[in-house]
Amino acid sequence: MAIHAVATRKPLPPHILLLVLAFLFSTFSTTMLSCRKQEEILTEGDHRLPIWLSLSYHVDGDSLLFESIRYRNEAGNRYSVTRLQYYLSQFRFRIAGNPDKWYVIDTVFYCDGRRWLRQTFLLGKIPRFRYDQVCFFVGLPPEWNQHGRLPPTIENLQMMWPTPMGGGYHFLKLEGHFLARDTSTTPQGYALHLGTNVALVPICVSVHLVPNAFSRAYGLHLSMNIAEWFRNPHLYDLAEKGYIMGDTLRMQIIAENGRDVFTAEAMPSLPNW
Amino acid sequence: MTRQHLRTCHLFIFTLALIAMLASGGCRKRSPLEETGPSDSVANAYNATPYLLTIPEHFPVMTIPADNPLTVEGVTLGRRLFFDSRLSEGGPMAGHACASCHIPQQSFASPGGGSMLSVLPWVNLGWNQFFWLWGGRVSGTLEQVMLFEVRDFFQVDPAVLAQDTQYRRMFRAAFGTEEITQKRIAYALAQFARTLISANSKYDRWVRGEATLTPLEQQGMNIFFSERGDCFHCHTPPLFTDFLMHNIGLDSLPQGDDLGYFLVTGDSHDIGKFRTPTLRNLVFTSPYMHDGRFATLDEVINFYSEGIHRVPQLDPIFAHGGRTTPFTASEKAALKAFLLTLTDSSFVQSGSGRSLFPNPDARPNFLVPNH
The missing domain is CATH 4.10.81 (Cytochrome C Oxidase; Chain M)
Incomplete structure (x- = not known):
């Protein structure tokens, strides 16, 4: 037919x-x-692989337990942590063997240690190289630290730094209770809040980053040692001043202490990612 | 051209077209929709009309769960349920509707009385992802708290509503089925609650550049947003709440209901913690605090100035000692003036509430159990 x-x-x-x-x-x-x-x-062009970041918290090796006055700093304060919120921004990756070549992810990440005790998220994608150093900020670089610059999420709004106090955003909210000395019985509160451009915390960590052959992704783990906020280079006594918002000098002291709070390691395997 | 030639030509064209189709299909990136196949979500199972919710520019983005999209039919149903006392029939709250306690004219709140907790307002609830009710008994989404209200607080019997043919029609229109369940009741209420947006106070108009604050209001705002008052950390604009639990030093030795969140967690660190209420429409929501202990705004301001108890669980923001001296009389007046700029009269008079309230002038005359 x-x-x-x-x-x-x-x-x-x-x-x-x-x-x-x-x-x-x-x-x-x-x-x-x-x-x-x-x-x-x-195959030949700008071949980028995802890079995952995980965060965890400890106090000189002990996993951070919120709401418990069990930690002691060098100034003799026994303290707890009740809130830990901050921004990480502008991750820069140095290509191994090429100290002048960096790859930048110019994005801002909101972190909340209490809400996500071990927070894992996708940082972005980076070209397929070996990297030997990672730098970033705790806080926001000036171009991001402007009123209304971040998307109006609940979290970002709660991190806003009031306009009468300079505007922009909180970089860090580290709060808790403390007993000033061993003989103290009544806890006091502390609220180490960083904000304004003078309190930006630049951080650089050495790490050997190579892509995971199986998952075709990079994995970076950052671990924050809370104890470092209170020492090196400045011994910080919470009893002298536990509330520093609006105190530029003390914010700078905490910001300088913050440069060593993170250690980094590459994640050889990416479990459940 | 012979028949044989024609047949060959047509076969060639067909083959070429097939190759082209395969080639283009082979390298075309598939859209996520294609990869997941036809959606089986409730939203696509029927033809409900999407409800276009207008979010004020200076407000945060609102997360609406994928399994409960806003629809005109869902909001209409939720509004009817909100005012219907049959919701509580046969349960411990028999005779009451949601609107009995969340009174539209009082910014969808109402005072407690005696040992009863006051009722938090239904204002801008669509943004809360954290804690609900004064004592933080529920945490999570609006849908979760509505499920609590329907299942545990009212103990709604869906069969009661199913006797009403109009309800069956409305559930079909909203959810694609006449079957009435506690979950669908809760979801419809959640949809209605999401539409209760208060964003037209003098403060909002000032933010939009449509109003000017008086010098006193401006002074109050500066106190509110500085270390001096330090109100903004918990009463964060534009919602003027952080939806979190705090101990603000109300009692030196909390007992009973004043133990707050401790009654939920049993953790001594949570003693005396209560959910931050919004400061919007304060003029309609007196008396203040979970137990209505302060009758006026002046009393509230006096408490924050000189009445805070330095308990171990006191929120660090209060315990820092940043403000070492009480507010002066002029500072108190300024703070109050600023707080009153958060009054949104248009909200309580809006059609979402008052016009649908069966008896707008009626005042509830009953006690509300703590929850």
Whole structure:
């Protein structure tokens, strides 16, 4: 039947047939070329791999337990942590063996140690190289630290630094209770809040970052030692001043102490990521 | 051109077209929708009309759960349920509707009395992802707290509502089925609650550049947003709450209901903690605090000035000693003036509440159990 139907149809004029053939050929070749272009990007071009970041918290090796006055700093304060909220921003990755070459992820990440005791998230994608150093900020660089600059999420709004006090955002909220000395019986509160551009905390950590062969991703783990906020280079006594918002000098002291709060390690495996 | 030639030509064209189709399909990136296939979500199971919620510009983004999208039909149903006392029929709150305690004219709140807790307002609830009720008995989303209200507080019997043919029609329109369940009741209430947005106070108009604050209000705002008052850390704008639990030093030795969040967790660190209420529409929501212990705003300000008890669980923000001297009389007046700029009269008079309230002038005359 089919053959019969074809045979009885009026034949197409040769020029129409040529046009149809030309159209189909151009469609086919364009499609194939665009496919090839994609392949080239994947194999030879800017080949980026995801990098995952995980965060954890401790006090000189003991896992951080919130709401418990069990830690002691060098100034002799026994203290707890009740709130730990902060921003990490502008991650920069140094390509190994090429100290002048950095790859930057200019994004801001909100972190809450109490809400997510071990927070894991996708930092972004970085070109496939070996990296030997990672730098970033606790806080926001000036271009981000402006009123209304971050998306209006509940978290960002709660981190806002009031305009009458300079505007922008809190970089860090570290709060808790403390007993000033061993003989003290009544806990007091402390609220180490950092904000304004003078209190930005630049951090650089050495780490050997290579992509995981199996998952084709990088894994970076940052661990914050809370104790470092209270020592090195400045011994900080909470009894002298436990509330520093608006005190530029003390904010700078805490910011300088903050440069060593993180240690980094590459994650060889990415469990459950 | 012979028949044989024609057949060959057509076969060639067909083959070429097939190759082109395969090639283009092979390298085309599939959209997520294609990868997941047809959605089986409730939203696509029927033709409910999307409800276009207007979020004020200076407000945060609102997260609406995928399993309970806002629809005109869902909001309408939720509004009817809100005012219907059949919701409580046969339960411990028999005879009461949600609106009996969340009174529209009082910013969807109402005072407690005696040993009864006051009722927190239904204002801007769509942004709360944290703690609910004064004592933090529920945490999570609006849907979760509405499930608590329906299942545990009212103990709603869906069969009561199912006797009403109009309700069955409304549930079909909202959820694609006439089957009435506690979950669907809660979800409809959640949809209605999301529409109760208060964002037109003088403060809001000032933020939008449509109003000017008086010098006294401006002074009050500066106190509010500085170390001197330090109100903003918990009463964070524009919602003027952080939805979190805090001990603000109300009692030196809390007992009974004053133990607050401790009654939920049993953790001594949570003694005396209560959910931060919004400061919006304070003029409609007196008396103040969970037990209504302060009749006026002046009393509240006096408490923050010189009445805080230095208990071990006192929130660090209060315990820091940043403000070592009480407010002066002029500071108190300024703070009060600023707090009154958070009054949104249009909200309590809006159609979402008053016009649908069966008897707008009626005042509830009953006690509300703690929850």
